[in-house]
Amino acid sequence: MGCWSTRFNFGHLKAQSKVSVFFTMIILFTYVFYCLTGYCDLIPSPLHELQSFKNKRYPEEGSKPQPVAPWNRSIVRDLPGSNQDFLSQNVEETNHIYSDSYNLSVFNNFGNKEFPQAIIIGVKKGGTRALLEFLRVHPDVRAVGAEPHFFDRFYEKGLEWYRFQNVxxxxxxxxxxxxxxxxxxxxxxxxxxxxxxxxxxxxxxxxxxxxxxxxxxxxxxxxxxxxxxxxxxxxxxxxxxxxxxxxxxxxxxxxxxxxxxxxxxxxxxxxxxxxxxxxxxxxxxxxxxxxxxxxxxxxxxxxxxxxxxxxxxxxxxxxxxxxxxxxxxxxxxxxxxxxxxxxxxIMPRTLEGQITMEKTPSYFVTREAPRRVYAMSRHTKLIVVVRDPVTRAISDYTQTLSKSPSLPSFQDLVFRNSSTGLIDTAWSAVRIGIYAKHLENWLRFFPLSRLLFVSGERLVTDPAGEMGHVQDFLGLKRVVTNKHFYFNQTKGFPCLKKPEGGSRPRCLGKSKGRAHPHIPAEVLLRLRDFYRPFNLKFYQMTGQDFGWE
Ligand SMILES: Nc1ncnc2c1ncn2[C@@H]1O[C@H](COP(=O)(O)OS(=O)(=O)O)[C@@H](OP(=O)(O)O)[C@H]1O
Structure with a gap:
């Protein structure tokens, strides 16, 4: 009897467990479905955030971001010796950020905040704004509009500030x-x-x-x-x-x-x-x-x-x-x-498959910037928009002049000694254009393959062509093409037919594409002579001839 009764109870239990398995399955499926649609991310979960932060990896050349740990000891190991201490400290700091910041809600909207996988690091007046705005048309690019100046001015605020700032x-x-x-x-x-x-x-x-x-x-x-x-x-x-x-x-x-x-x-x-x-x-x-x-x-x-x-x-x-x-x-x-x-x-939110970008042209000429960017991630892709350094210097001067109309003339500023024709390399408008020198600094930390040099000139004459290279470099589908641009006769520059977030064609603002003051031919000649060896060195270093003559 006892045996029968046991069997009976067992059968009853079986039926019960079937029901509970059934309900468990329903709950599980619902949860999986819920997560697949992205809603799990909306739940602020320290553990989740911590893991997703830690598991995010920067993409290999030409590929989309894959989940793997970005910050680890290998960063320190791979670094040229002299900077290991700095990096060790930075990695420690970063780990500290993980543990300190995981209670910050970064999921209170769609997408996550990531460090930039690609940065437009320069050069000032090279055409960086145009490039960024063109890139922002791409659905897989999320770029901060402002220049964060994190790696040159605000570095001491820490990576947490850089990534999470949303206060x-x-x-x-x-x-x-x-x-x-x-x-x-x-x-x-x-x-x-x-x-x-x-x-x-x-x-x-x-x-x-x-x-x-x-x-x-x-x-x-x-x-x-x-x-x-x-x-x-x-x-x-x-x-x-x-x-x-x-x-x-x-x-x-x-x-x-x-x-x-x-x-x-x-x-x-x-x-x-x-x-x-x-x-x-x-x-x-x-x-x-x-x-x-x-x-x-x-x-x-x-x-x-x-x-x-x-x-x-x-x-x-x-x-x-x-x-x-x-x-x-x-x-x-x-x-x-x-x-x-x-x-x-500072950082916009990105969805899976989107890349985060920023542009701060002064990074290119900031001595500490390469080391700092490297400390964030050695996988960071770096884009440099370069332009004939002579035109760039004049553009730079024009900008300063627009704010200070009483500024001395270009020729007064460009020479250290006008009678000898000695160029004043201490003047930032001149110094920035010595690209080879600044590049050396970056190549101490990043291989050439991590850098893309965009021709500022071609960005104006053939924006779609140049955007093709940029999208390839970033591992993006070539979405931004000829059909996105038109040439605005009044402005004299290519403009976007449909900028990000807008429905109407738009050109860059008045401060982009300004008329330059007339500079005497002999001054230009002297400046060209000055830059020639640096340009040649730059061509050698990059393996690209930008044709500045
Ligand atoms: N599509 C388009 N529209 C307008 N301007 C364009 C464009 N493409 C490149 N450029 C050139 O960009 C130059 C400004 O460079 P930046 O954006 O790098 O300047 S800044 O460093 O951010 O101040 C700016 O320099 P100036 O001509 O001296 O104003 C332009 O020549």
Whole structure:
């Protein structure tokens, strides 16, 4: 009997376990399906993040990213001896980042934040912006619009800052101290990107396209801004601001050039620089920056006379004051809408198969940059847009001249001794063009195969052809082709038929493709003679003849 009863119970249990196996299977399938559709990533999971971070590997030449550990001791082993200590320390630091940062939510939106697998490292005035904008058309490229300047200026902030920076989230409705224009409540329907370009550390350019501005009453403000506020930090690190005519409680010495005004277009000609109490920046950074972010067809650039880092620091300090959150500096990609709040990122989020990129042309001439990039990943692909160093020098000079009209002439600056014709190699406009010298520095850390040299000249005459090489180098499908470009006669440059995030054709801004001042022929001749041996060396090193004569 006991035996029968046992059998009976056993059978019952069998039936029960079948049911439970069935349900377990359903749950498992649901979970797998859920994960396959990508939703698992939305769950902030320290372990998951830690593992995915650690398991990400940079792609081999010509291939898409594969999951393998990027940072390990082999980085240290492979490095030329003298830098091992530095790298050991850096690897330690990086490991520390893993353990410290895994509670940061990087999955609060689609995609992950990755370190860039490819960087446009130079050269200044070579055509780097054009290349980046062309690349951004590619669906597998996610690139930060601003120049992060991590490996030259902000390295001490650490890799965590570089990768994760995404610190501000603010319900912006209504923000404290907003002015009547209410631009902060704007809805940037097609927020594209905020450029933050630098020249000699003294210029900030913020551009924005195709965003809609709506006041709280949904009145389209439609502002076009010719200038944006430039803020400066006072010596005591308290940011000062802003619209000179409005400042209060600040001594005049604390207020430098500050303007924030929309151009006359029939709307809102008043100043947006509502601000400035000794309490700081509650209003102004929001008013100005967010207005610009959200302005309709914000086409012109905002140029400030203060160093860009000060600008950003001050802006973020302003945000910090308002939001009571800790801000970190940089204007970059931004996410969200003004009505929901916003956040800035250095690194954009990427989905599987997409590559992260950034461009900072000054890296090419920064002595420490190769070692630092190597410490991040020796697999990083490096792109250098090179242009005839003579034209490049003039372009560089033209940019400086545009900000300082009283600048001495090019010929006054280019010679150390005009009677002997000795070229002043201490002048950055000249020095940057000695490509061979700077390349040597990079080749101490990276093999030539990790570098791609893009001809700045061909980028103008044959953008699709040059983009073909770039896409091959990055292991991308050749998506950006001839059909993406048209030649704009007025601008004299190729423009995009359909830029990233936009529906209308667009050319680069006014600061790209500027007319150069006339330089006497004998000066050009002398400069060409100066560069010739360096150019030849560069051709030898790269195995490419760029035809600069
Ligand atoms: N498609 C297109 N449109 C406009 N301009 C173009 C384009 N392609 C290349 N260029 C050249 O890019 C030069 C500016 O170089 P960069 O973008 O590297 O400048 S910067 O270093 O970021 O300031 C810029 O230099 P200037 O002509 O001296 O203004 C241009 O010659």
């Amino acid at each position: 501000f989230k603010q319900k912006a409705s209504p923000l404290p101290g907003m002015d009547a224009h209410g631009a902060l409540l704007a809805e940037p329907a097609h927020a594209t990107h905020v450029h933050h370009t630098h020249s000699e550390g003294s210029m900030v350019t913020v551009t924005m396209a195709e965003a809609k501005v709506r006041s709280p009453g949904h009145r389209n403000l439609g502002g076009r801004f010719s200038e944006l506020t430039c803020l400066e930090q006072s010596p005591c690190q308290r940011p000062v601001c802003c619209d000179g005519s409005r400042h209060r409680n600040l001594s005049d010495t604390q207020v430098r050039k500050i303007t924030c005004k929309p151009t006359a277009n029939g709307h809102d000609n008043g100043s947006y620089g509502a601000c400035c109490t000794s309490q700081g920046l509650q209003n102004l950074p929001f008013a100005c920056i967010m207005t610009s972010l959200c302005s309709l067809e914000f086409t012109s650039s905002a140029e400030c006379t203060q160093p860009d880092s000060m600008f950003t620091q001050a802006v973020f300090e302003g945000f910090r004051l308002v939001s009571k959150e800790i801000m970190k500096e940089s204007i970059s990609n931004w996410e969200g809408s003004c009505s929901e709040g916003m956040s800035w990122n």
